[in-house]
Amino acid sequence: MIHRTTLSLLLSLSLLCAPLLAAAASQEKGVESHTAPAAPIADASDESPASRKKILDLVRKGVVVIDVKTYASTDSEKRSAWTGSGFIVHIDEKEDYAIIATNRHVAGDMTVSTYNVKFSNGTTAPAHLLYFDPLFDFAFLKVAKTKLPKESIALDLSDKPLELNTSVYTMGNSAKDEFSTYKCTVFSLYEMLGPFAEQSVKFAGLTIPGASGSPGFDEAGKVVLIVYGGKMSSGAGLPIAYVRDALTHLKDKKNPPRRSLGIVPQYVSLEDMVKTDLIPVPAMQEYLNAFPDANNKVLMINSRLAGSDAAHAFEAGDILWKINDTFIGPKTYTLDHSVNNTADKDGVVNVEFYRKGELKKANVKTYPMTLESAQHMITFADATWIQNSEFLKLFLGHAEDGVFMLGVGQTSPFRTLFNGDLPPFFLETRIVKIIEIDGKPIKTLNELAALIPSLMSKRELTVKFIDYMGMIGLGLFAPADRKERLSVVSYESKFDSPKYYAFNNEKNEWDTTDLGGTAKTMKTGNGTVGMSLYKEEKKAEKPAA
Numbered sequence: 001m002i003h004r005t006t007l008s009l010l011l012s013l014s015l016l017c018a019p020l021l022a023a024a025a026s027q028e029k030g031v032e033s034h035t036a037p038a039a040p041i042a043d044a045s046d047e048s049p050a051s052r053k054k055i056l057d058l059v060r061k062g063v064v065v066i067d068v069k070t071y072a073s074t075d076s077e078k079r080s081a082w083t084g085s086g087f088i089v090h091i092d093e094k095e096d097y098a099i100i101a102t103n104r105h106v107a108g109d110m111t112v113s114t115y116n117v118k119f120s121n122g123t124t125a126p127a128h129l130l131y132f133d134p135l136f137d138f139a140f141l142k143v144a145k146t147k148l149p150k151e152s153i154a155l156d157l158s159d160k161p162l163e164l165n166t167s168v169y170t171m172g173n174s175a176k177d178e179f180s181t182y183k184c185t186v187f188s189l190y191e192m193l194g195p196f197a198e199q200s201v202k203f204a205g206l207t208i209p210g211a212s213g214s215p216g217f218d219e220a221g222k223v224v225l226i227v228y229g230g231k232m233s234s235g236a237g238l239p240i241a242y243v244r245d246a247l248t249h250l251k252d253k254k255n256p257p258r259r260s261l262g263i264v265p266q267y268v269s270l271e272d273m274v275k276t277d278l279i280p281v282p283a284m285q286e287y288l289n290a291f292p293d294a295n296n297k298v299l300m301i302n303s304r305l306a307g308s309d310a311a312h313a314f315e316a317g318d319i320l321w322k323i324n325d326t327f328i329g330p331k332t333y334t335l336d337h338s339v340n341n342t343a344d345k346d347g348v349v350n351v352e353f354y355r356k357g358e359l360k361k362a363n364v365k366t367y368p369m370t371l372e373s374a375q376h377m378i379t380f381a382d383a384t385w386i387q388n389s390e391f392l393k394l395f396l397g398h399a400e401d402g403v404f405m406l407g408v409g410q411t412s413p414f415r416t417l418f419n420g421d422l423p424p425f426f427l428e429t430r431i432v433k434i435i436e437i438d439g440k441p442i443k444t445l446n447e448l449a450a451l452i453p454s455l456m457s458k459r460e461l462t463v464k465f466i467d468y469m470g471m472i473g474l475g476l477f478a479p480a481d482r483k484e485r486l487s488v489v490s491y492e493s494k495f496d497s498p499k500y501y502a503f504n505n506e507k508n509e510w511d512t513t514d515l516g517g518t519a520k521t522m523k524t525g526n527g528t529v530g531m532s533l534y535k536e537e538k539k540a541e542k543p544a545a
Contacts, residue, residue, distance in 0.1 A: 055221040056171070056181060062088045062155040063215065064100055065118040065173045066127070066141070072112040072379045072501055074386060074406040082106075085172030085213040086117065087223065088154045089247055091145055098148055099250060100141040101243050102213035103228045104132040107139035110374050110386065112501045112510050115141055120179055121149045128508035131250060134258055134369045134390055135196040137228040138243050140250060142508055155215055157244045158222035162186055164293060168203055170227055170235075172214025182206050184216070184235065190267060190297050190330040193229065193236055195391065197265050199332040200236045201225050207235035216240075241333055245340070257340045259347065259366040262308025264394060265299040265320055265332065273298060277357045279319055291329040299328060299335070301353075305390070307399030309365040315355060322352040342366050375503035376445055378515070380452055381489075381496055382412035385434070387445055396431065396468055403442050405432045405465075413489045417465060435464040435484055449500050452515045456493035463487050 069081045084106030090099040100117065107113070107129055115127040125147035132139030164186055171181045184205030191200040203216075207230030216225035216237050225237035246256040270287060273279040279287075279298070287298065299320040304311040320328050323338045342349050347366045352359060373389035384407035393399055408414050408430055418430060434442050438461055442448050455461060463486065470480030478485070498515040 056169075058153070059155060059169075059171055059215070059217055059221055060120045060179055061149075061151050061153045063120060063171050063179060064088065065178050066100075066102055066106060066213065067116045067118070068106065068108055068113050070108050070111045070113040072377060072384060072499070073108070074110040074377070074384045083173055083176060083210065085211045085227075086141065087213075087215040088148075088152060089140075089157065089243065090251055091148070091152070091154045092251075096145045098143050098145050098152070098154070099130060099247065100127065100143060101215075101226060101247070102139055102141060103226065104137045104139040105228070106213045107132050107141065109139075110377070110384075112377070112512075117141070117143060118178070119149050119152060121151070123147075123149055129503070130508055131246070131255065132371070132374075133242075133246065133256075134371055134374070135194075135260075136198040136238065136242055137194060138226055138238060138246070140247070155217070156222045157240050157247070158218060158220075158224045159241075159244070160222075160224075162189060162201055162224055162239060164189060167219060168205075168216045168224060169218075170205075170211065170214045170216045172211030172227065174206075174211040174214075175208040176210050180211075187234075188295070189293060190295065190332075191236065192265075192267055192332070195264070195394065197332050198238060198242070199336075200228075201239060202234055202236050204234050207231055207233070239333060241337075245337065258369045259339050259342060260305065260308070260369050260390065261335070261339045261349065261351075261364060261366050262305040262310030263301050263314060264303040264305075265335070266302040267297040267330065268300045270294070270296050270298040273300070273319060273354075278317065279354050280357055283321075283354065283359075287329065290327055291331075294330045297330045299330065299332065303394060305393050305399075306397045307393065308367065313351075313362040313364045314353070317355070318360075319354040320351070321354060321359065324350055339366050371503075375505075377501050378445055378448055378452075378498065379501070380448070380498040380515070381414055381491060382409035383407060383414050385445065385448060392431070398433070401443060403434050403445060403448055405434055406430065408432075411495075413461075413491050414463070416489050417463065417467065417487050418471060431468045433466045433468070435466065437461055437463055445500070449513075449515055452498050455491070456496070456498075456516060458491060458493075461489045461491050463489050 064086045066084045066086050067081070068084065084102060086100045086102035088098055089101045092098065109132060115129070116124055117127045118124045125143050127141040127143040130140040130142040166186050168184045168186055169181060170184065171179055174180045174182065182205055184203040186201060186203045188202040191202050193200045212228055214227040215223040216227055217223050223240050225240055226243055227235060227237045229236045249256040270284060274281060274284045301314050301316060301318045301320065304314055320335065322328060323335055326334060326338060328335050339349060348363050349366060350361060350363055352361050369390055373387045376387065378385040383405050385403055385405050388398065388400070388402050388404065392404060405414065417432060436442055437451060437455065438458065440451055464484055466482055466484055467478060468480060468482065471478045500513040500515055502511045504511045
């Protein structure tokens with residue numbers, strides 16, 4: 001399905017998952033077989049129908065359909081089931097596992113979900129969440145190698161940059177038409193469609209909900225992008241370099257290094273920057289010579305994350321030029337790749353940028369990103385509770401720790417905080433920070449978990465909170481001024497079953513703890529799980545204040 005997560009939806013990313021796809025290509029070089037590595041068998045210059053069918057038959061052996069069921073979510077409308085697409089990217093030679101790439105929003109960012117994958121021969125197998133990126137729209141599932149059909153292969157990931165006007169073929173679950181294929185043409189290399197400036201590629205071709213996570217492969221059968229969104233006439237995908245970088249570490253059973261510079265750039269007109277004297281004319285010529293396919297786009301700093309070193313080093317309107325002596329140009333992937341590889345340099349990068357026409361330099365400290373906030377959540381009174389995340393720091397400008405309530409369902413007593421169904425000023429999704437309940441301060445999920453058993457004996461609860469969205473309606477005006485307010489909530493504990501969900505990285509499944517006063521082992525669909533709560537993370541490295 002094209003289930004973009006709550007966090008993406010908050011920035012109005014209405015790119016429903018897209019399938020694209022049509023005919024195919026010609027090659028099988030470097031793919032891995034379930035039984036043994038495959039040898040190159042196709043010639044990319046051979047465009048005959050027989051060769052093209054051979055490539056389609058080959059790619060099909062690596063594509064999967066993913067069925068997802070979600071049991072808890074930060075979006076009240078997404079507690080359901082959906083389908084998406086994915087493709088095998090690694091089959092381990094020694095151990096009993098294979099890795100499948102898909103979209104983060106297919107895997108279910110900020111959700112407690114289970115997965116079942118369907119292979120091209122019609123057989124199915126349970127899968128487990130292995131990793132999803134804290135910022136960008138890609139994720140990985142893990143499946144037992146013994147569950148794969150014997151003919152299964154891992155698709156080869158291209159190491160060549162995409163070019164304009166090249167053909168891309170995609171195969172996936174478009175409109176629930178399993179393993180359907182469409183042909184597309186790349187028409188833009190530098191697009192920014194997500195909240196964190198993931199470099200995206202756009203292509204012309206039929207795009208229908210259902211194929212998010214599909215591989216986009218070239219004429220040689222190598223995967224060049226992963227589809228994540230689009231509309232009927234065009235689609236969007238991430239360059240496969242993002243997936244390839246992360247996979248390199250996952251193969252070694254290590255989490256990919258993910259760091260943040262604390263900025264979010266945007267594309268602006270290079271010509272306009274010169275006209276307004278933000279970039280000198282000689283610099284523009286240097287830029288055009290280095291990046292002739294930039295399409296007049298240059299990266300300007302749009303947002304800076306609260307609490308980051310970048311918030312002091314940069315100003316809005318600074319034009320990014322180089323990082324560690326590497327010319328960035330329009331390539332946000334280059335920026336992201338350089339930042340991720342700074343851990344062995346004390347996390348410091350050297351950035352060159354133009355400010356009001358003058359070239360400046362700054363040493364800026366990056367900081368590590370974790371999945372802690374996405375791997376721990378509480379469901380209580382038909383609402384989902386999480387701790388502060390990278391997205392909330394950007395969207396709200398709120399750097400401090402705290403507990404936020406999202407995914408408030410129709411039956412939740414906490415809808416009282418919003419005076420029923422009155423719409424917020426900005427978006428339909430509510431973001432509420434909980435300050436205290438019944439006079440007890442709430443700063444962490446552990447504090448909330450400890451308080452819930454005593455709350456279940458109450459009938460009326462007082463809640464002090466901040467509604468970041470604000471609202472206006474007949475007889476009511478609540479400004480989005482970030483001031484604390486207090487409300488009384490009527491609560492019926494007999495209709496509630498509060499739970500603490502913590503993702504177990506060793507088992508690749510969710511541990512579930514019943515917070516209703518009767519501790520017992522629960523099941524989430526992937527097997528029996530334990531009872532661990534949120535382990536407070538050691539903050540060895542913290543963004544500069």
